[in-house]
Amino acid sequence: MNVSTIQSIYFVGAGGIGMSALIRYFLSKGKRVGGYDRTASDLTEQLNREGAEIHYEDDVRLIPACCRLPEETLVVYTPAVPESHAELTWLRANGFEIVKRARVLGEITRHARGLCIAGTHGKTTVSSMTAWLLKQSRVDCNAFLGGILKNGNSNLMLSADNDLTVIEADEFDRSFHWLTPYMAVVTAADPDHLDIYGTAEAYRESFEKFTSLIRPGGCLLMRKGIDLLPQLGQEVNLYTYSADEGGDFHAENVRIGNGEIVFDFVGLDIRIPDIRLGVPVRVNVENGVAAIALAWLNGATPEEIRAAMASFAGARRRFDFLLKRDDIVLIDDYAHHPAELRASILSVKELYAGRKVTGIFQPHLYTRTRDFAADFAESLSLLDELILLDIYPAREEPIAGVTSRIIFDKVALEKKILCSKEELPEVVRKGRFEVVLMAGAGDIDRLTEPIKRILENTLPYPPSPAARRFKDLRGVACPMNFVHTKIQLSAMQSGEELEILLDDGQPINNVTRSVLSEGHQVLEQNPIDTYWKVIIKKG
Numbered sequence: 220m221n222v223s224t225i226q227s228i229y230f231v232g233a234g235g236i237g238m239s240a241l242i243r244y245f246l247s248k249g250k251r252v253g254g255y256d257r258t259a260s261d262l263t264e265q266l267n268r269e270g271a272e273i274h275y276e277d278d279v280r281l282i283p284a285c286c287r288l289p290e291e292t293l294v295v296y297t298p299a300v301p302e303s304h305a306e307l308t309w310l311r312a313n314g315f316e317i318v319k320r321a322r323v324l325g326e327i328t329r330h331a332r333g334l335c336i337a338g339t340h341g342k343t344t345v346s347s348m349t350a351w352l353l354k355q356s357r358v359d360c361n362a363f364l365g366g367i368l369k370n371g372n373s374n375l376m377l378s379a380d381n382d383l384t385v386i387e388a389d390e391f392d393r394s395f396h397w398l399t400p401y402m403a404v405v406t407a408a409d410p411d412h413l414d415i416y417g418t419a420e421a422y423r424e425s426f427e428k429f430t431s432l433i434r435p436g437g438c439l440l441m442r443k444g445i446d447l448l449p450q451l452g453q454e455v456n457l458y459t460y461s462a463d464e465g466g467d468f469h470a471e472n473v474r475i476g477n478g479e480i481v482f483d484f485v486g487l488d489i490r491i492p493d494i495r496l497g498v499p500v501r502v503n504v505e506n507g508v509a510a511i512a513l514a515w516l517n518g519a520t521p522e523e524i525r526a527a528m529a530s531f532a533g534a535r536r537r538f539d540f541l542l543k544r545d546d547i548v549l550i551d552d553y554a555h556h557p558a559e560l561r562a563s564i565l566s567v568k569e570l571y572a573g574r575k576v577t578g579i580f581q582p583h584l585y586t587r588t589r590d591f592a593a594d595f596a597e598s599l600s601l602l603d604e605l606i607l608l609d610i611y612p613a614r615e616e617p618i619a620g621v622t623s624r625i626i627f628d629k630v631a632l633e634k635k636i637l638c639s640k641e642e643l644p645e646v647v648r649k650g651r652f653e654v655v656l657m658a659g660a661g662d663i664d665r666l667t668e669p670i671k672r673i674l675e676n677t678l679p680y681p682p683s684p685a686a687r688r689f690k691d692l693r694g695v696a697c698p699m700n701f702v703h704t705k706i707q708l709s710a711m712q713s714g715e716e717l718e719i720l721l722d723d724g725q726p727i728n729n730v731t732r733s734v735l736s737e738g739h740q741v742l743e744q745n746p747i748d749t750y751w752k753v754i755i756k757k758g
Contacts, residue, residue, distance in 0.1 A: 222326055225293045229286040229315075230254035231307050232297035233273045234263045236374060237320055237389065240363045241295065243375040244327065246270050251285040255306055262367075279309045289314040295323050298392045299614040321389070324363060325397030328384050331361065334513055335398050337388035337429055338406030338442075340559030341506055345406055347534040348510035350376055350385040355527035356519040360385055366534035366553070383517060391415065393425055400433045402516065404440045404509050408447050409558045414586035414615075423447060440468070440512055442505070458487075460512055462505035468512040470494075470504050475569070480504065484511050484524075491521040497531035500538050500566040536664055538563065541671050548654045549674055551667050555583040555660035557594035564601045567656050574653045575691070579643070579670070581608040581659030582626060585618040589625075596629030602656075604634035604691075606646060611661025634694050640666060647673050649750070651691055651720065687716045692726070693750050700726050701733045708739065708757050716742065717755045727751045 228245050230238050233254030239262055245252050246269055254273040256263055263273045274281040286292045294310050294317040310317060336346045343366040350362035351370055362376035365387035376385075388395035388403070391412055408426045410419035423446065430439050431450035438456040439449055443466040451457060459466035463473065470482040472492075480499040484491040484507075494511070496503050511524055519527075533539060542549035550567060554560040560580070567576050578599060582588045588595070588610055599605050607627050627637045638646050640662075647670055655674065657667055690707050692700045700721060707717055721727045723746070731741055731753060738758035745752050 222293070222323065225250065225291070227251040227253070227286045227288070227292040229282065229292055229294045229310070230273075230296070231294065231304065231310075232256060232300045232320075233266065233271070234258070234260050235297050235299065235320075236262075236365050236367075237324070237363075237387075238295070238297055239263075239266055240374045241320060241323060241327075242266055242271055243269065243373065244363070244377075247375075247377060251283075253283040253286040255281070277305045279306055282306060289316070292316075293318065293323075295320055301614065319392070319394070321392070321394030321397045324386065324394075325399070328363070328386055329399055331382045331384040332401035333384050333386050333398060334360075334402050334404075334517070335386045335388040335395065335400035336404040336406065336509075337390060337395050337426065338404070339390070339409045339411050340554070340556055340562070341406035341502075341509075342387050342389075342404075343534050343553070344503065344506045344537050345404060345509045346385055346387040347537070348506060348528070348531055349513045351531050352510055352514035352519055352524055352527045353383065353385070353517065354378075355530070356514065356523035358383065358514075358518045363387065364534070365389065366537055368534055369532035369539075370530070388429065390422075390425060390429075395429050396425070396432070398429075398432060400429075401437045402440065402513060403430065403433050403437070404513065405430070405445060405447065406442055406506075406509065407558065408445050409556060411556055411587070413590045414584070438516070440509060442509070458512070460505075460508050462501075462508060468508050470508050473504060475499075475501070482507075484508060486512060486515065489515060489521070491515075491524060494525060495529045497529055498533040498538060499570070501569050502562045502566045503538070538566065541667055542674060547652060547674050549667070549671055550654070550656045551664060552656060552658045553660055554658040555587070557591050557598045560595065560658060561598040561601065563656065563658060564598060567654060568601070571654045575603045576654045576656060577604045577606065577650070577652050578602040579606045579608070579655065579657045579663070579666075581640075581661050581663040582610045582623055583660040584613055585610055585615050585621045588623070589618060589621045592625045593629055595626045596631070599626070600631040602632065604636075605630055605632055606636045606638060606643065608643065608659070608663065609639055611659065611663070613661065633699070634691070636694070644669055644673060687718050687754070689718045691720045692730075693720050693722050695726075697725055697729050701730045704730055704734065704755070705737075708734075708755070711757045713757050715757050717757065719753050719755065721751045721753060723750060727753070 234256035252271045272283040294315045336342045347368045353360035359378045359381040360383040361378050362385040364374040367374050410422045416422040427450050433455050435454040440458045443459040443461040460468040468486040471485050473482040480496045484494050536553045539551040552563050554563040607623050740756040742756050743754040
């Protein structure tokens with residue numbers, strides 16, 4: 220395969236984030252690009268506006284004329300596409316060269332100085348941060364990212380003067396084994412993709428092999444505490460990093476307040492004080508340390524690093540604030556593994572301490588749900604309330620007995636709802652929310668805009684006065700609903716007001732009767748849709 224002599228490239232699975240970066244790269248080189256994806260998206264439509272020809276039906280007749288000559292066309296596909304795909308079958312039968320995305324990326328970057336960021340989670344943010352730091356410095360870089368960088372609205376960066384290339388190194392299907400890093404980062408190695416690897420040990424071994432690919436004279440930057448035995452060649456240095464656990468690179472003097480996170484970066488003979496995060500969430504302290512270390516090792520100055528970190532807007536769907544008001548916050552996140560889900564939830568709860576955090580989570584893949592159901596449940600139990608959607612299957616066929624229910628039943632929350640995507644808008648309309656985290660790697664991002672509009676525009680009842688206490692007890696059965704009410708009232712002064720929400724039927728009858736019997740007043744008792752709002756004045 221010689222990508223420099225190929226005239227046309229046809230992408231099967233063109234809408235994937237990694238595929239789209241390659242499409243943009245080849246378009247920038249003046250190549251003719253066509254492609255297929257199962258559904259249209261904002262990304263595929265944007266690629267068409269940039270010059271690609273992407274269609275959405277598995278129909279050989281729709282392959283554009285520019286991509287029909289085997290001797291001039293390279294076919295690139297993603298492992299998510301099934302072997303039975305009609306177009307792929309026709310292309311094979313007609314002698315086209317067909318390769319996986321990872322091999323093409325490896326070929327493009329083979330002669331570049333690759334800064335390859337790998338890990339079960341965190342790699343998109345670290346890659347995006349690193350690329351932005353270098354791009355904003357005098358160093359410059361190229362970048363193939365696994366997310367859309369909000370600074371510039373793209374997942375591809377190109378440099379006319381520097382061969383440094385930031386690459387998000389994907390472990391799925393062992394794709395990162397095609398890369399030849401100059402420097403590498405491993406952010407995490409929590410087992411995942413067991414449908415591919417079989418065992419947690421095989422998964423870790425794949426990362427260990429990845430570290431063996433680093434070129435002489437390069438280095439590995441590994442998060443401190445990872446259960447991994449690097450296989451480094453001669454003249455390859457090993458550095459460790461962490462947020463606050465020491466290591467060669469780490470953060471000190473972390474300050475959180477007034478919506479900001481500021482810390483001092485400490486490394487090998489370097490200290491950069493007062494790093495201000497552009498996306499101020501706790502997990503980005505650790506991500507920031509890794510990105511700053513890479514940028515500094517490649518020549519960025521402390522002044523350039525400090526300015527670029529403050530202006531970093533984040534990657535789309537990575538702790539992405541879609542709505543940020545005093546009364547309501549909506550965050551979209553790609554978290555789809557139990558460990559990263561836990562980190563995201565804890566970051567939200569720290570940032571909005573004392574406020575109710577609701578998670579809307581869409582599990583991704585039947586195999587991942589089966590393999591990590593208990594771990595997902597443990598992470599989701601950190602929320603105040605949960606709305607759990609059906610599994611997004613992606614490339615997989617259903618597995619008997621594997622549904623979102625196997626997570627749902629293990630979640631240790633009183634307030635939890637299991638619903639379909641179609642039911643979600645109505646569930647949200649009937650709820651009362653403060654901070655909402657929507658998470659998942661499937662198509663949950665297509666629901667963010669309608670949910671945002673509902674949260675922006677729909678108030679099912681007037682907001683409570685600031686001085687009034689509030690407790691949402693919908694879904695809490697008798698007698699626990701009254702127990703919670705009693706606990707709230709016991710912490711209040713005589714004359715203070717408590718607003719509670721109760722389900723219709725037995726809950727509204729029992730709680731109000733019990734409240735009155737203990738000498739309190741019921742000031743208001745109003746039905747709202749399928750529940751009741753009750754205002755109690757403590758006696």
